[in-house]
Amino acid sequence: MTAVSAPAAGVAPIIRLSGLHKRFGDLHVLRGIDLDVQPGERIAIIGSSGSGKSTMLRCINFMEMPSAGRIEIQGRQIGTPGRAQADGTVPVQYSQAQLCDVRRSVGMVFQQFNLFPHMTVVQNVMEGPVTVKGESRATAHAKAMQYLEKVGLANKADVYPGRLSGGQQQRVAIARALAMEPQVLLFDEPTSSLDPELVGEVLAVIRDLGEEGRTMLLVTHELGFAYHFATKVIFIADGVFHEVGPPEELLKHPQQERTQRFLERFTAFSF
Ligand SMILES: Nc1ncnc2c1ncn2[C@@H]1O[C@H](COP(=O)(O)OP(=O)(O)O)[C@@H](O)[C@H]1O
Ligand SMILES: [Mg+2]
Numbered sequence: 001m002t003a004v005s006a007p008a009a010g011v012a013p014i015i016r017l018s019g020l021h022k023r024f025g026d027l028h029v030l031r032g033i034d035l036d037v038q039p040g041e042r043i044a045i046i047g048s049s050g051s052g053k054s055t056m057l058r059c060i061n062f063m064e065m066p067s068a069g070r071i072e073i074q075g076r077q078i079g080t081p082g083r084a085q086a087d088g089t090v091p092v093q094y095s096q097a098q099l100c101d102v103r104r105s106v107g108m109v110f111q112q113f114n115l116f117p118h119m120t121v122v123q124n125v126m127e128g129p130v131t132v133k134g135e136s137r138a139t140a141h142a143k144a145m146q147y148l149e150k151v152g153l154a155n156k157a158d159v160y161p162g163r164l165s166g167g168q169q170q171r172v173a174i175a176r177a178l179a180m181e182p183q184v185l186l187f188d189e190p191t192s193s194l195d196p197e198l199v200g201e202v203l204a205v206i207r208d209l210g211e212e213g214r215t216m217l218l219v220t221h222e223l224g225f226a227y228h229f230a231t232k233v234i235f236i237a238d239g240v241f242h243e244v245g246p247p248e249e250l251l252k253h254p255q256q257e258r259t260q261r262f263l264e265r266f267t268a269f270s271f
Helices: 053-060 096-105 121-131 137-150 166-179 196-211 223-229 247-252 257-264
Strands: 015-024 027-037 042-046 068-073 106-109 184-188 215-219 232-237 240-245
Touching: 015 053, 027 053, 027 240, 042 053, 042 223, 053 184, 053 215, 068 096, 096 106, 106 166, 121 137, 121 166, 137 166, 166 196, 196 215, 196 223, 223 247, 232 247, 232 257, 240 247, 240 257
Parallel strands: 042 215, 042 232, 106 184, 184 215
Antiparallel strands: 015 027, 015 068, 232 240
16 A cells, blocks of 8 residues: 655645534543544544444434534534533534535445345445436446446346345445545444455455545454554544554554553454
8 A cells, every 4th residue: 555645734624523522311422522534544443342433433424413513524514503502512503405415525334234125236326326416317327337346346236235245235335335426435344244254355445445545434443454554543442532643653552551452452463
């Protein structure tokens, strides 16, 4: 993988999170997250189960509404802040149009693929461009075939997802995300539900996307892959960034004791 130079000063981040909090009732999951994602960055997010990794990604594409803080995408704050409450919190209103915009610019790939079982592979990939972006079926079909080609599955266009292996289904899910032509891709443990022999084909597709210079956030337990893939690694613990650094430092020479303890539990990876 080619090294990526430091982002030029003054380049607007694609995503900026400032003071992001998320609560589910009494459960305070995200406790103040600040993050700038620059164009071309590939960020690996690691941490124990329940630490808030998925919640962070789900807030970035507004599948979950933040409880506090700001999310800017390409320099625009998402949501309209209202009047400050007595306790100092500022409620934010989100319009459907704005959330639709977010879903065009932020693509997401899930652990469980989430393909529509009653649609063929190519129909799955066309669905977003047709319904969200208003593309004609002919245009959407042609593009869908290009993206299926890219993930090596053009020959499966007309089969139903149930006929595919998990690795193939996940590659279709990646093609589906790409078909929306997003500015940034979020991957939430994309290989965690795959049989071990199918992990490699999905990681190869993600690696290729990195080589194209795409901006990506990847939650993963594949630390060996993260080491080679990422321009930056974030260790989340208890809803905050406990340690952040280049892969070489964070994965090989972590400074924080808690990061060291987390990494020690992974005995089966090598760089
Ligand atoms: N919709 C929800 N409602 C209530 N609690 C939730 C919800 N989503 C996640 N949580 C809780 O938030 C915490 C963080 O979850 P999650 O972000 O999925 O962690 P991770 O992805 O790091 O394993 C967990 O305790 C989880 O049970
Ligand atoms: Mg998760």
